[in-house]
Amino acid sequence: MSLDATFERVSLPLENPFTIARGTQTAAENVVVEITDEAGMTGVGGAAPSAHYGETADTVEAVLPDLLDAVERVGDPHALHEIEAELASVVNDNPAARAAVSIAVHDLAAKRLGVPLHRLWGLDPSAAPATSYTIGLDETERVREKAEAAVEAGYPVLKIKLGTDRDRELVDAVREAAPDARLRVDANEAWSPREAVDKSEWLADRDVEFVEQPVPAEDPEGLRFVHERSALPIAADESCVTLSDVPAIADRCDIANLKLMKTGGLLEARRLIAAARAHGLEVMCGCMIESNASIAAAAQLAPLLDYADLDGSLLLAEDPYDGVDLSGGEIRLGDRDRAGTGARPRSE
Incomplete structure (x- = not known):
């Protein structure tokens, strides 16, 4: 099965500045992943990296090509366990980047079956x-x-x-x-x-x-x-x-x-x-x-x-x-x- 994957960085302004004990945030840098099958059906996932856990939008963008290559190698969006294992073997850290891909694949798999994920x-x-x-x-x-x-x-x-x-x-x-x-x-x-x-x-x-x-x-x-x-x-x-x-x-x-x-x-x-x-x-x-x-x-x-x-x-x-x-x-x-x-x- 052929899968096509892309990603895009998006800056999301907050309605109000958001402050916690570690600092203040006025915008969130997310990276959105899309994985499309040969029938044109698309799964969507997002990464919201946190510097507290060693991730930024830059690091997410840096590892996503390898993660998406791994999904394309597996080829089957329903092979969810195999895909997540492959993602972890390719990139051990960067959990937000891996989560974005996992979400997109789950979204695509459930869409192909015509049911909500839950x-x-x-x-x-x-x-x-x-x-x-x-x-x-x-x-x-x-x-x-x-x-x-x-x-x-x-x-x-x-x-x-x-x-x-x-x-x-x-x-x-x-x-x-x-x-x-x-x-x-x-x-x-x-x-x-x-x-x-x-x-x-x-x-x-x-x-x-x-x-x-x-x-x-x-x-x-x-x-x-x-x-x-x-x-x-x-x-x-x-x-x-x-x-x-x-x-x-x-x-x-x-x-x-x-x-x-x-x-x-x-x-x-x-x-x-x-x-x-x-x-x-x-x-x-x-x-x-x-x-x-x-x-x-x-x-x-x-x-x-x-x-x-x-x-x-x-x-x-x-x-x-x-x-x-x-x-x-x-x-x-x-x-x-x-x-x-x-x-x-x-x-x-």
Whole structure:
């Protein structure tokens, strides 16, 4: 079978500057992959590289020719296991680049069968949890305004970025603006273990659900210290990058947070979910700031999750791709006419 593959770099401005403990972002550099079969059917995937994990749009573009050559060598878009194994053998690192190719191949395979990807996997779309909507770091009044706007737009779950000397003030502002919302917080590795334990106490008083990555990933014993003493459940993000990390975090957290841009592909993401379940962990799927070219694929995993944090495309000023409807936080996977991941260029 003949497959033709192309890729394109896209710069995606954000609706508002997005700040976390590590810095501020005003645009996201994504790379979109398209793989077309001999009948002219095209699968779409996206890479949203993170410098924190050693990837940039430049590195993605550098390795994609080799990855796409590997797909063309396999030739069959339904040979998903063989393709992902080949991708990993060709490029060991660069998970966002491999994820873009994996997504595009999965999208093409499901389109060729005329079914949504979640249906190909036999998943129940009604089991998808609501996605959270993230409130980035900002001036306190601006954080309050963002929370009010998110509630007005119907989002029932808010995630608050923390890691400042105003953490308590920021959480109080969001709780006042959104008294009925489910709240989660994410420190992005900014706290010390003792600080995390202390903050968990007053966060619990404000009905926060859990704390994501309170301490640096380089401090696994600090994560254990927090997990054993925290008043709230702990989610591991930067400490849970690949499948092999799951056994190491199993006694250091309550929730494993996977991202396609960390796992390097959809099959590996599903393996990580299974491994986390086997170790007694709950599972969340998060994202970078990404186009629907990749968010739509992550949304297909939603019925396997306890929590979803898939708002990356919602933070963009404009997304060149349409995808799964996430308005109001609901992940709507029920459209059987939307074959593949659901990602489509908005021009279609």
